[in-house]
Amino acid sequence: MTVVTQEAGAPFGAAPPSGDSAIVTRGLTKQFRGGQIAVDALDLTVPRGSVFGFLGPNGSGKTTTIRMLLGLVTPTAGEYSVLGLPLADALPRVGALVEGPAFYPYLSGEANLFRFDAADPTAPGGTAKRRVGEALERVGLSAAAGKRFRNYSLGMRQRLAIAAALLGPRELLILDEPTNGLDPQGTREVRALVKEIAADGTTVFVSSHLLTEVEQMCTHAAIMRTGNLVAQGTIASLNGGLATRVRVETPDVADAARVLGTLGLADVRTADGGAASVTAELGAQAPEDINAALVREGVAVRGLAVVRPSLEDVFVGLTGEGFDVDG
Structure with a gap:
């Protein structure tokens, strides 16, 4: 997915090269009405195959950035590239969970996934049953497939949301605060699942305000504050910037x-x-x-x-x- 935007009076530029990067942004900016700048000239590089933690306090611009990357919000300025592909080709390769799961409470987990799958125009209908079963198995919910969503624990709900994002083969998985509100057991479940998905070769981009979670889960990280990028790099290089x-x-x-x-x-x-x-x-x-x-x-x-x-x-x-x- 490649998007180039233009500030008033500024020339268009080429989209940033993707190379070995799953996500690249250059000068990515979002300013809302009233002058509030949610994301300010963000230069971000997410390596392919990484588990990338996108860190920042609540209100630092993480969700706005994710919405721009997914084409849900139009940037005010700047450019970005996701998987180095046009929008129509990139989106089927990207799974996303943004701002918590939303399911029908009276339907089972399996029935909810069938509805999600049916809403995807790129999903092959003839393989829906197999893909739903594989997604449930991958997140450890096969035994609870027939259980109504309203009876799921918070951890099970988050895992079902990740299953919905994995109904097709994904090169990139974007998760917005996947452990938010979970108890320690649910947090451990989601953390282990993210590591398993990454081990299969999928790049995982995880936004969070929980630093300890990112340290345990991620290989790389970027730190945001009030819309600005403070630092980015491998976890080891970021921690190595301070003395033991x-x-x-x-x-x-x-x-x-x-x-x-x-x-x-x-x-x-x-x-x-x-x-x-x-x-x-x-x-x-x-x-x-x-x-x-x-x-x-x-x-x-x-x-x-x-x-x-x-x-x-x-x-x-x-x-x-x-x-x-x-x-």
């Missing part, structure tokens, strides 16, 4: 800080609020050597831990704000 730290739990905070400084550790900090701990950048020091040095100096070590940076740390480091801030 060591945290020492001790009642001898001042002495511990002195010893860490003597060892050459950078950015030594004592905890706020009187907590009995001190942290520093780990650098090239081995944690066991740090522990031994503290003990030799008479510091009472209650605990020592290596703290690796998380995506939340990355977000706070880039914006200075917590991830619960609404855009």
Whole structure:
């Protein structure tokens, strides 16, 4: 799917090349009436075969971006490419779940999928029964196929929605907040399912405001804030932008800080609020050597831990704000 839009007075440009990318955007912008800019000049690259986390607080522009990629919202400016194909050819290869599942509550899961399939003009009717059965099996709902949707748990409902997106062969699966509102068990079910789908070669694009979920599920991520792209890359590269730290739990905070400084550790900090701990950048020091040095100096070590940076740390480091801030 390729779309090129034009700002007033600006020349048209070529659509961005797709290459090994499932999604490419260049300068993608959406401004609503009243001047509100929901997405501001977004440059995004989603590699084929990745599980790509699209992160941001509620209101950061994630759903608006997805709607533009699916042709549901017209961009104000910019360009994008999905699978490098024209719209009519791309859409049958894209499965999507946007803003939660919507099914008939009095129909069974299987009957709902037949209705979804019948509404797709590109779906071959002669294979509907086989494809519905395969989709239910793939998401682990074969045993509940005849159960009414209203009696499904939240996790089962999300899995049925993903099954609806997988009724045909898909090169790209776009999921908007697939774990939103789920209990821990439902979240684990959806997470495991996403990994299984990706293992079969489908690129999965997952929007979420839950950083820990993306860290456990995704290979790549992009972070949004108030319509702007803050960072993007592999999970390892994003986390690697911040230093790994060591945290020492001790009642001898001042002495511990002195010893860490003597060892050459950078950015030594004592905890706020009187907590009995001190942290520093780990650098090239081995944690066991740090522990031994503290003990030799008479510091009472209650605990020592290596703290690796998380995506939340990355977000706070880039914006200075917590991830619960609404855009």
